[in-house]
Amino acid sequence: MDTPTNNKRAILHVCTRETIRPLRDRILTLQGFEVDSTLNYTEGLSMFWGRQYDLVLIDVEGENGIPHAEHMCSEIKTAQPEQIVAFVCNWRVAIMTDCPDEILRTEFDPAAFAQGVRDIVIPNA
Numbered sequence: 001m002d003t004p005t006n007n008k009r010a011i012l013h014v015c016t017r018e019t020i021r022p023l024r025d026r027i028l029t030l031q032g033f034e035v036d037s038t039l040n041y042t043e044g045l046s047m048f049w050g051r052q053y054d055l056v057l058i059d060v061e062g063e064n065g066i067p068h069a070e071h072m073c074s075e076i077k078t079a080q081p082e083q084i085v086a087f088v089c090n091w092r093v094a095i096m097t098d099c100p101d102e103i104l105r106t107e108f109d110p111a112a113f114a115q116g117v118r119d120i121v122i123p124n125a
Contacts, residue, residue: 008032008033008034009032009033009034009054009055009121009122010033010034010035010036010051010052010053010054010055011028011033011034011035011036011053011054011055011056011057011117011121012036012037012044012047012048012053012055012056012057013025013028013035013036013037013038013057013059014037014038014040014041014044014056014057014058014059014072015037015039015058015059015088016039016040016041016059016061016065017039017059017061018039020059021037021039021059022037024037024059024088024113025037027110027113027114028114028117030114031114031117031118033117033121036051036053041068041069041071041072044056044058044072045072045075045076048076053083054084054121055084055085055086055117055120055121056072056073056076056083056084056085056086057086057088057104057117058072058073058085058086058087058088058100059087059088059089060087060088060089060093060097061089062090062093063092063093063096065089065093066093066096066097069087069089069097069099069100070097070099073085073087073099073100074099077099084101084102084120084121085099085100085101085102086100086101086102086103086104086117086120087099087100087102087103087104088104088105088113089103089104089105090105091105101120102120104116104117104120
């Protein structure tokens with residue numbers, strides 16, 4: 001497993017929405033994070049096994065996305081219980097799941113999104 005060689009916090013971002021993923025990646029990169037991302041849960045797990053991340057950020061689009069996100073979260077937490085996992089989702093999805101360590105709301109506010117990620121990653125440095 002590769003470890004980041006710089007001081008940037010590394011985030012794995014899994015988001016199946018083609019239009020939102022690059023926007024969030026850019027927001028996080030501008031905030032000083034190193035971001036690896038994918039549109040696919042299976043590829044996300046492969047990426048996770050390949051390097052160390054400070055945060056795994058999984059987008060959960062609606063109730064239909066919960067089983068995929070929970071499966072990925074469970075695989076990660078079983079292998080590495082100390083890994084921080086956060087779901088990016090709406091309030092309804094947030095009350096239907098308990099796997100992740102954190103929940104980031106999906107209201108479109110780039111500054112709030114970046115601050116939410118910082119609040120999760122930085123205290124655990």
